[in-house]
Amino acid sequence: MISLVLFLLLLCNPSALVSSLNGEGNALLSFKQSIYSDPEGSLSNWNSSDETPCSWNGITCKEQRVVSFSIPKKKLYGLLSPSLGSLSDLRHVNLRNNKLFGALPLELFQARGLQSLVLYGNSLSGSLPNEIGKLSYLQTLALSQNSFNGSFPSSIFQCKRLRTLDLGENNFTGPLPSGFGPNLFSLEKLDLSFNRFNGSIPGDIGNLSSLQGTVDLSHNMFSGSIPASLGNLPEKVYIDLTYNNLSGPIPQNGALMNRGPTAFIGNPGLCGPPLKDPCSDAVASPSSYPFLPSNYPPQNPDDSSRKSAKSRGLSKSAVIAIVIGDVIGICLVGLLFSYCYSRVCACGKDKDENGYGFDKGRKAKKECLCFRKDESETLSENVEQYDLVPLDSQVAFDLDELLKASAFVLGKSGIGIVYKVVLEGGLTLAVRRLGEGGSQRFKEFQTEVEAIGKLRHPNIVTLRAYYWSVDEKLLIYDYIPNGSLATALHGKAGMISFTPLPWSVRLKIMKGVAKGLVYLHEFSPKKYVHGDLKPNNILLGQNMEPRISDFGLGRLANIAGGSPTLQSNRMAPASDQKPQERQQKSTSSDGATVVSSASLGSYYQAPEALKVVKPSQKWDVYPFGVILLEMITGRYPIVQVGPSEMNIVQWIQLCIEEKKPLSDVLDPYLTEDLDKEEEIIGALKVAIACVHGSPERRPTMRHVSEALERLAISTD
Numbered sequence: 001m002i003s004l005v006l007f008l009l010l011l012c013n014p015s016a017l018v019s020s021l022n023g024e025g026n027a028l029l030s031f032k033q034s035i036y037s038d039p040e041g042s043l044s045n046w047n048s049s050d051e052t053p054c055s056w057n058g059i060t061c062k063e064q065r066v067v068s069f070s071i072p073k074k075k076l077y078g079l080l081s082p083s084l085g086s087l088s089d090l091r092h093v094n095l096r097n098n099k100l101f102g103a104l105p106l107e108l109f110q111a112r113g114l115q116s117l118v119l120y121g122n123s124l125s126g127s128l129p130n131e132i133g134k135l136s137y138l139q140t141l142a143l144s145q146n147s148f149n150g151s152f153p154s155s156i157f158q159c160k161r162l163r164t165l166d167l168g169e170n171n172f173t174g175p176l177p178s179g180f181g182p183n184l185f186s187l188e189k190l191d192l193s194f195n196r197f198n199g200s201i202p203g204d205i206g207n208l209s210s211l212q213g214t215v216d217l218s219h220n221m222f223s224g225s226i227p228a229s230l231g232n233l234p235e236k237v238y239i240d241l242t243y244n245n246l247s248g249p250i251p252q253n254g255a256l257m258n259r260g261p262t263a264f265i266g267n268p269g270l271c272g273p274p275l276k277d278p279c280s281d282a283v284a285s286p287s288s289y290p291f292l293p294s295n296y297p298p299q300n301p302d303d304s305s306r307k308s309a310k311s312r313g314l315s316k317s318a319v320i321a322i323v324i325g326d327v328i329g330i331c332l333v334g335l336l337f338s339y340c341y342s343r344v345c346a347c348g349k350d351k352d353e354n355g356y357g358f359d360k361g362r363k364a365k366k367e368c369l370c371f372r373k374d375e376s377e378t379l380s381e382n383v384e385q386y387d388l389v390p391l392d393s394q395v396a397f398d399l400d401e402l403l404k405a406s407a408f409v410l411g412k413s414g415i416g417i418v419y420k421v422v423l424e425g426g427l428t429l430a431v432r433r434l435g436e437g438g439s440q441r442f443k444e445f446q447t448e449v450e451a452i453g454k455l456r457h458p459n460i461v462t463l464r465a466y467y468w469s470v471d472e473k474l475l476i477y478d479y480i481p482n483g484s485l486a487t488a489l490h491g492k493a494g495m496i497s498f499t500p501l502p503w504s505v506r507l508k509i510m511k512g513v514a515k516g517l518v519y520l521h522e523f524s525p526k527k528y529v530h531g532d533l534k535p536n537n538i539l540l541g542q543n544m545e546p547r548i549s550d551f552g553l554g555r556l557a558n559i560a561g562g563s564p565t566l567q568s569n570r571m572a573p574a575s576d577q578k579p580q581e582r583q584q585k586s587t588s589s590d591g592a593t594v595v596s597s598a599s600l601g602s603y604y605q606a607p608e609a610l611k612v613v614k615p616s617q618k619w620d621v622y623p624f625g626v627i628l629l630e631m632i633t634g635r636y637p638i639v640q641v642g643p644s645e646m647n648i649v650q651w652i653q654l655c656i657e658e659k660k661p662l663s664d665v666l667d668p669y670l671t672e673d674l675d676k677e678e679e680i681i682g683a684l685k686v687a688i689a690c691v692h693g694s695p696e697r698r699p700t701m702r703h704v705s706e707a708l709e710r711l712a713i714s715t716d
Contacts, residue, residue: 024066025053027083035078037099042074062089070094072118073657080124082107090114096142097121109134116140120166123147128172133158144168144191152176152197157183168193168216175199181207188212193240194219201246203227211237218242218266218611225249226270231256242266242611249279262614388476389446390465391453397423399467402476407431415557420479429464430480434473434557442468445559449475452552455524459516461539461549475556480547485509486535488544489630500669503676505544506631507711510683512546513538514705517624520551521617521701528552529615533623534604535630603637603647608695618695621704625649625690632684634667649691656688679711 021029025048032043046056054061060068066087077099084090085107096118103126114135125147132141133155141159144166151174156165163186172195180187181204188210198221205215206229215237222244230239231254239255240263247269250256261274271279388399407419410430419431445468453463467474482488491498501509520528530551537550606622609615626637629648639651646654655665662677665684673680686707692698699707
């Protein structure tokens with residue numbers, strides 16, 4: 001009977017069946033209800049049966065009060081619940097890199113003790129409410145990579161403890177108000193890049209004496225002159241003003257001094273050092289005489305000739321005699337030029353119109369006698385060159401041997417066709433045909449190709465000779481027998497068999513490529529930057545030793561006037577390309593899926609290469625790191641993760657954050673090499689250092705090479 005009474009009491013009062021959740025827990029459950037999708041179950045242990053939310057995932061409490069709410073990168077899809085503002089002791093909110101959308105609820109700013117609000121990498125929109133100024137304890141405001149719009153709220157200046165202000169990559173508009181300097185004196189990081197701010201740059205930004213790293217105002221619509229007060233910033237601060245509408249001379253004081261042009265590009269109106277565009281002088285020549293030097297004094301056209309003759313003391317008859325002499329001289333030079341030009345044209349008509357392969361221009365070489373070979377140093381850039389030019393004393397073949405040899409197509413690209421050429425004596429060469437026609441800049445081509453021909457290193461493909469004519473431009477290299485690293489790692493369509501590279505060989509290749517880049521960066525005559533490093537450009541020799549190829553090829557192709565559809569250092573970021581353009585897949589004979597590496601070139605480019613004009617050696621460090629990741633993981637530089645894609649750098653960072661075991665990251669073909677785990681992890685650490693987003697934080701190739709050498713001496 002007693003049991004029945006208890007049952008009826010419980011039935012009448014169902015709340016007695018569960019524990020009573022406190023108010024903060026209910027507020028957080030409201031947030032959970034506003035989340036439409038939680039694919040990783042990040043909120044799965046948020047249960048109303050608990051007394052407090054302090055044991056819930058992502059929640060940190062102090063004295064049973066919620067002080068931190070942190071669930072980053074978990075693909076939460078939904079809205080920010082206004083109930084979060086009722087958490088009176090809340091200090092930190094970190095919901096970065098999720099899929100939250102909608103506006104910031106005004107109630108959120110009722111949590112007056114909030115110290116950090118980190119929401120970057122979502123899809124939040126709307127304006128930034130003025131209520132943000134109520135957060136007087138706020139130190140970090142990171143809202144970049146969203147879709148916020150509207151103007152910059154001046155109420156932010158009430159957050160006088162702010163250290164990080166990151167509003168980059170949004171849609172903010174309008175001018176910036178004054179007030180940075182006198183109010184945000186604790187600010188250490190300022191990023192307003194990739195918005196649509198306009199008007200002039202507030203001069204009081206120069207009073208932010210605590211700033212560190214980079215002050216990023218790039219990719220906006222700021223106009224007017226650069227405030228000289230920006231020079232008052234700490235000298236170690238890098239000021240990025242690229243891609244605005246700024247104009248006038250660049251102030252040369254303090255933090256603005258000794259900066260390279262890369263901090264100012266994309267502002268056509270800027271002038272003066274460090275740019276090559278000089279500022280116009282106050283006494284510049286009138287616009288009707290644009291060919292005169294800028295310091296040329298204004299003239300009266302009516303009396304200029306009279307003054308000239310008078311100043312030199314020449315009589316009228318002397319001037320007439322000089323003019324007649326000049327006319328006669330010009331006529332004689334014209335007749336001589338016409339004679340020589342007719343001889344060259346006659347030679348061109350005698351060309352073998354039925355030539356095949358590399359044969360164009362052979363008869364011209366033998367029959368054109370207007371200019372002798374020993375006069376080639378005095379030729380104009382428009383005069384054709386019809387001879388094979390050796391760049392190595394060991395070159396023992398001539399053009400006739402090359403043209404008679406058997407040729408097989410190795411590959412085609414936007415730069416041209418590459419042939420495997422076997423001479424009669426058995427010597428095998430690789431010949432790249434740069435294309436036909438185009439501008440004839442022989443002298444420029446000659447200077448560039450001869451500089452490249454001087455490079456000698458066991459890990460760089462040697463350029464042995466070249467040939468130039470109007471119709472043909474050829475580069476002759478050593479032939480490297482074992483194909484490219486891209487094929488060795490992933491195979492290619494049509495391969496009958498595929499033998500994966502063991503770890504010892506991969507490490508050997510890593511070391512060799514590093515040594516080749518160290519040579520280019522530090523020991524080559526001009527301390528070169530390769531600028532287009534990728535697995536396709538790393539060839540493998542007889543003993544699988546790596547040889548870096550295609551150095552300087554893009555520039556040579558442009559000079560030669562080919563059809564450079566080559567991938568340049570200014571490719572659009574991958575996010576601007578359609579998936580079918582980024583990955584072109586085919587199936588090999590063994591059923592494996594093979595991705596066309598020609599479609600992956602942008603993933604090997606350093607992020608800053610898209611907006612910085614002057615190449616840096618750190619541009620080579622980044623793709624080297626991507627290649628290391630590719631060799632360690634066996635994955636392409638674009639990784640499929642569920643229905644979405646991410647580049648291999650993002651993917652490896654995600655694996656580290658989620659503490660994935662090495663076996664989940666490692667190329668399956670390397671499972672037998674797990675006894676070399678220490679070496680593999682060492683190489684992985686080197687790769688991660690190389691792909692750092694900031695070029696200043698990446699190691700030099702010398703340090704990279706030394707680190708790899710310490711991993712295992714026995715692999716050399």
